[in-house]
Amino acid sequence: MTAASDALPPTHPSDPNAPADPQQVRMPSRNFFARHWRGDYSLVRSYWLHTALMQFGVMALSAGVTHALAHNAPARAASSALLVIYVLGVVLWVWAVVGTWRSAEREQARNRQAGMTSLWPFVAKLMIALGAIGTSSRVINDVPRLEAHLRTALGEQAASPFTVVPQRDGRAVLFTGGMNDGAADALEAALRRAPNATAVVLRSEGGWLREGALVADVIRRHHLRTYVERACASACTIAFLASEDRAAAPNARIGFHRPRAVGASHDQTPGATDSELWRAYTAAGLPDAFIRRVQDTPFDHMWFPTAQELLDNHIVTRVSPGGEYATMATQLTTRDALAAELRSVALYAALERKYPAHFSRLLDTVWQALQRNAGDAEVMALLHTQSAKLYRALIPTAPDVLLFANAQLTIEEAQALQRLSPEACVAYLDGTADAGAAAARLPRALITREQTLFSDLVQAADPEHVPVVTRAQALPALQLAVAALPLQEQRVLTLPTLRHTTPPAERCQALIAFAHSILALPEAERALALRGMYARASAPDM
Incomplete structure (x- = not known):
């Protein structure tokens, strides 16, 4: 059996790259991550496969996972997953570029020993440096968004706390507050306590788009009427439109605007979140012109159509004189x-x-x-x-x-x-x-x-x-x-x-x-x- 040191090529005593002690010679690793981190792979493989292709795959995977969680998990879980994916992505990026940089250093050393000149290692290092500047800039710009996701992951909700209670006469369920995580489950529980309820009275400033859609599913499943006495805005409108019988008091305000993702800027361009909302509005039979008006209303503004506009655009299906339910007696x-x-x-x-x-x-x-x-x-x-x-x-x-x-x-x-x-x-x-x-x-x-x-x-x-x-x-x-x-x-x-x-x-x-x-x-x-x-x-x- 041959000793490991005997398997190494001999070095000249005057070689500056020769180790001072043969026992310090680094053993090749079988661990993929360790070998890349040390720069053991070729520069071509390290740059194109481990860095460029892997980073593209991680970005695509994170986008897919984030999109799936945003539509199928509570906001807190979605934000927690996004933060984990983001941190892992940054760690992988550091691992990839450090290993590629070391691989470029090794190739430059081999070229010098062989008396050769090659621009490829220099170009690779330049691209890594430019990429590092761009990535660092993106991370800095992402800080406000990440902070918003961190607050959400720690339990912050999109709107005020909600309460869902059967009204005292048993004819309706009163929903007050934001469309926060758990709102749909709370509505379902309230309906079990009020088996004769035929309507839900909405008093909500909005909240999570996903939760508004879940509340809408409960309303459709129980064939409830929806009624607004005071205000229903943003994500609340999805729940309101889920009923076939939709009414609002003469002084009620129903507000619309374009949604945005957690931590997104005010000038966010339409994306997957928006598409879900537009599909909900289209399914409710709202005219295209009305939907375009909502799309043109920024997130930090609110458009409250007039009572006639609500009726003309099929937002409300009947005119209500107001005071249809015992909300005051309930509260x-x-x-x-x-x-x-x-x-x-x-x-x-x-x-x-x-x-x-x-x-x-x-x-x-x-x-x-x-x-x-x-x-x-x-x-x-x-x-x-x-x-x-x-x-x-x-x-x-x-x-x-x-x-x-x-x-x-x-x-x-x-x-x-x-x-x-x-x-x-x-x-x-x-x-x-x-x-x-x-x-x-x-x-x-x-x-x-x-x-x-x-x-x-x-x-x-x-x-x-x-x-x-x-x-x-x-x-x-x-x-x-x-x-x-x-x-x-x-x-x-x-x-x-x-x-x-x-x-x-x-x-x-x-x-x-x-x-x-x-x-x-x-x-x-x-x-x-x-x-x-x-x-x-x-x-x-x-």
């Missing part, structure tokens, strides 16, 4: 919780400060409705009806500026209801029992203006010291306003026999014309007429 489970909710609105906070007895009665009335699982529409109508009693009592004693602002707002509200339903317009202007339900259908902007005006009225009105104008005092001014109207509208307004026989559309128009006519009077007569219109109202106990 406000104690009288204190209801009081806190009311106090969060400036109007009711002002009411409590100045008229605590009225606020307490309002609270009692609404709480009784919530205890019997009343729907939101009934609750909002009660709020408006009870508040309107105080409103009508205060308005005759308000400063002229608030009096005129109230008249103008009333006209705009009546015109908004006229477009929805002439019956609602008449009920609102006549102050009938259905006035509260009609007011609940007003656009959000008008409701906000009304609450602001009411809050100002609570502060400025002085029913204890300002005398109320009687109907008799206001009659001449009211007659002037009526006289300016066409004869038919005068008859509709003044003849009691026509009050209940005139078609709602005609009576609504006459009442709006009368309000316009009052505002056209000189300022003194205008104030007198408006105050007189509320002369029969009496203030509740305050």
Whole structure:
């Protein structure tokens, strides 16, 4: 048996490359990774096979694995896998270029010993150096994206925490919060607790695209209706569109924008994530023009189509008057919780400060409705009806500026209801029992203006010291306003026999014309007429 040292070629004592001690001669390794790392392979093999081809394969594999995980695993798992793949890729790249560089060094040494000149080792080292600069730059640029993936891997979610609970009347399930990991499972569990539920009420700012698609699968599987009372945006829209019956309250906001991957820049170009969303929108029957508009909306913006655009583009399938489900009864489970909710609105906070007895009665009335699982529409109508009693009592004693602002707002509200339903317009202007339900259908902007005006009225009105104008005092001014109207509208307004026989559309128009006519009077007569219109109202106990 021949010794290993005897198998080595002899070296001349003067050879500078000769080892000082024959025992230090490196033994060839059978380990592929170790041999490449030492530069034992040929430069051609090291550069083209181990570096170029292997790096291309790793990139293709990582892209495929990342894509598969993004569509088939929770965000936390997908980000964890991406980080592992990225780190392994960097380690492999370092291993590949270091081994190739050493192989080039060896080939240069052999060429010098043989007295040969070859540019190939120099070119290979130059390409490695340039590649190292490019790779380092990419790694530095990837730091923000990697940090985002690290936060996701550690448990950070795309949106606010969600809650999924059956509503108290059992007719629907309330989904509140982000489309985060586990949302679909939570919806499935809530449906098991509410076997009679036929709808899901969505209140979500969005979240993970994959989770939104999973929630949509649950909705389709259970044949649920989808309903939006307040807002549903981004990934929530996928869940909303999963139903055949889709409705939104008049003041609901449904928002769309282009998605982006974790850590991607704001100017991300469309990719696989986007394609999944577009397929979902196309499957829901959305027009191409609408989808293109969404594609043109950057991730850091949100497009909220109008109610008519939502209807025209088949986002919603039916018009809802609002308040279809018992959401308030589900969320406000104690009288204190209801009081806190009311106090969060400036109007009711002002009411409590100045008229605590009225606020307490309002609270009692609404709480009784919530205890019997009343729907939101009934609750909002009660709020408006009870508040309107105080409103009508205060308005005759308000400063002229608030009096005129109230008249103008009333006209705009009546015109908004006229477009929805002439019956609602008449009920609102006549102050009938259905006035509260009609007011609940007003656009959000008008409701906000009304609450602001009411809050100002609570502060400025002085029913204890300002005398109320009687109907008799206001009659001449009211007659002037009526006289300016066409004869038919005068008859509709003044003849009691026509009050209940005139078609709602005609009576609504006459009442709006009368309000316009009052505002056209000189300022003194205008104030007198408006105050007189509320002369029969009496203030509740305050």
